[in-house]
Amino acid sequence: MKKRLGNFALALVGVALVGALWAITSATIAPDLPSPLKTWEESKIYVMQPWEKRGEMDQGILRMASYSLWRVAKGFLLAILIGTPLGFILGASNLFYKMFDPTIQVLRPISPLAWLPLGLILFRQSEPAALFTIALCSMWPTVINTMQGVRAIPQDYHNVAKVLRLSPWRRLTKIWIPATLPFMFSGYRLSLGLAWLVIVAAEMLTGTPGVGGFLWQEYNSLIYSHILLCILTIGIVGFALDRLMGVAEARLRAA
Amino acid sequence: MIRPLEITSLTKTFGPHVAVKDFSIKVPPGEFVSLLGHSGCGKSTVLSIVAGLQQATFGGVVIDGVEVDTPGLDRGVVFQSPSLLPWMTALDNVMLAACQAHPKQTPAGQKDLCLKYLGLVGVSEFAHQLPAELSQGTQQRIAIARALVLEPRFLLLDEPFGMLDSMTRFELQDLVLELWEKDRRTVMLVTHDIDEALYLSDRIVLMTDGPEARVGLDLAVTLPRPRDRSVANENPEYMRLRGEVIRFLEHHSKQFANERAA
Numbered sequence: 001m002k003k004r005l006g007n008f009a010l011a012l013v014g015v016a017l018v019g020a021l022w023a024i025t026s027a028t029i030a031p032d033l034p035s036p037l038k039t040w041e042e043s044k045i046y047v048m049q050p051w052e053k054r055g056e057m058d059q060g061i062l063r064m065a066s067y068s069l070w071r072v073a074k075g076f077l078l079a080i081l082i083g084t085p086l087g088f089i090l091g092a093s094n095l096f097y098k099m100f101d102p103t104i105q106v107l108r109p110i111s112p113l114a115w116l117p118l119g120l121i122l123f124r125q126s127e128p129a130a131l132f133t134i135a136l137c138s139m140w141p142t143v144i145n146t147m148q149g150v151r152a153i154p155q156d157y158h159n160v161a162k163v164l165r166l167s168p169w170r171r172l173t174k175i176w177i178p179a180t181l182p183f184m185f186s187g188y189r190l191s192l193g194l195a196w197l198v199i200v201a202a203e204m205l206t207g208t209p210g211v212g213g214f215l216w217q218e219y220n221s222l223i224y225s226h227i228l229l230c231i232l233t234i235g236i237v238g239f240a241l242d243r244l245m246g247v248a249e250a251r252l253r254a255a
Numbered sequence: 256m257i258r259p260l261e262i263t264s265l266t267k268t269f270g271p272h273v274a275v276k277d278f279s280i281k282v283p284p285g286e287f288v289s290l291l292g293h294s295g296c297g298k299s300t301v302l303s304i305v306a307g308l309q310q311a312t313f314g315g316v317v318i319d320g321v322e323v324d325t326p327g328l329d330r331g332v333v334f335q336s337p338s339l340l341p342w343m344t345a346l347d348n349v350m351l352a353a354c355q356a357h358p359k360q361t362p363a364g365q366k367d368l369c370l371k372y373l374g375l376v377g378v379s380e381f382a383h384q385l386p387a388e389l390s391q392g393t394q395q396r397i398a399i400a401r402a403l404v405l406e407p408r409f410l411l412l413d414e415p416f417g418m419l420d421s422m423t424r425f426e427l428q429d430l431v432l433e434l435w436e437k438d439r440r441t442v443m444l445v446t447h448d449i450d451e452a453l454y455l456s457d458r459i460v461l462m463t464d465g466p467e468a469r470v471g472l473d474l475a476v477t478l479p480r481p482r483d484r485s486v487a488n489e490n491p492e493y494m495r496l497r498g499e500v501i502r503f504l505e506h507h508s509k510q511f512a513n514e515r516a517a
Contacts, residue, residue, distance in 0.1 A: 156338035159334065166355065174351060179340075
């Protein structure tokens with residue numbers, strides 16, 4: 001307990017130091033960068049009235065974040081619904097692995113900024129295009145981790161399945177899925193992090209309401225302090241998401 | 256008329272490497288037979304082919320006049336490692352097998368069967384625990400229950416005591432012997448432990464060193480049953496058999512290999 005308190009205090013010191021660096025930078029070499037105080041003054045209304053809706057692009061920060069979160073949830077769900085079975089197939093079949101692994105390795109490093117215009121062409125609407133981009137960019141860790149999980153199933157378990165003559169369905173539900181679950185969850189955690197990274201880019205380009213969309217609008221309106229507000233929000237929400245998945249993962253491993 | 260399990264001219268190659276060549280034995284019903292040989296001689300390969308986990312390159316395994324090359328519920332297998340599924344309790348691990356072997360039984364009936372076999376191997380009190388919470392010996396007992404719940408005709412044991420400390424190994428050997436005395440189910444045991452083979456078996460099939468391992472010596476274990484481990488060392492017949500096995504393992508298994516090379 002005492003140690004945890006100490007760690008927390010140290011983390012606070014770190015935050016204070018970075019804040020000080022921010023303040024010094026804005027006071028000296030970067031006059032366009034709003035100071036922490038100015039950022040707070042100008043952002044107060046968004047933080048203190050987090051659910052307020054004053055206009056399409058003028059809403060409380062939690063409300064904006066919730067739009068983004070909802071979009072991420074849909075894109076992420078799509079990613080794991082496609083990515084998990086794909087990972088299973090690639091892990092189970094050497095043929096499929098050899099056939100598709102090179103393609104996946106090429107698709108994996110493509111930036112959301114590159115996928116989004118394609119999504120817009122395909123769907124002609126910003127919302128499905130955003131989901132398409134999120135799903136496509138964030139599913140790879142799920143695919144790859146699931147695949148590795150399936151490949152890591154000990155031969156012993158395969159032998160048990162064989163000598164007990166388990167049907168393919170029982171093999172999947174009784175052995176493959178439980179054995180792969182921890183790997184799958186590590187993949188989900190990484191995928192969720194990526195999905196959250198992608199959302200900002202997707203909203204910036206499509207101009208939809210959300211933290212990313214708000215950030216881009218305020219950049220265009222030259223209200224720089226709100227950019228900082230958005231950046232901080234994105235960071236904190238991303239951190240919270242990762243922690244949540246971490247807790248879920250830890251529970252799973254303990255079970 | 257129940258016919259023996261026949262292994263006829265079984266040959267297994269891995270690429271250019273001939274692991275087992277022309278291995279033939281007949282195992283009459285109810286016999287406890289051990290395959291004994293130096294490690295790496297291919298005895299586990301033979302067992303694995305009988306279990307249907309690997310396929311013979313030539314020859315094969317015949318049960319009731321039918322060649323078998325896939326696993327079957329008529330053959331219960333216990334591996335060297337307990338191979339229990341770690342996310343399932345002991346009972347659920349055994350249930351997995353019970354559901355396969357007795358699909359017509361009600362779930363309650365299947366569960367009773369599982370509890371019966373868990374009791375038979377002496378681990379009833381651990382039924383609701385996960386494998387990780389249990390000792391290696393207990394885990395291996397559960398693995399034996401999982402094989403027995405199939406009520407198989409053949410029990411195939413692939414060095415099942417190899418990973419256990421010697422005290423636990425004795426306990427499990429006694430368990431297997433006791434179970435066998437009860438139902439006289441055909442057992443094929445792979446081991447490299449001479450005393451284990453002598454203590455348990457009716458017959459020891461000694462394999463020559465690989466590559467091209469085959470039957471080197473087919474030895475009937477003429478010791479009376481029930482057997483008693485504690486007086487074995489004073490029994491002249493036991494010492495004679497033991498000497499014969501050791502002589503074979505020390506000299507002949509290599510000599511066979513040399514003759515083949517010449």
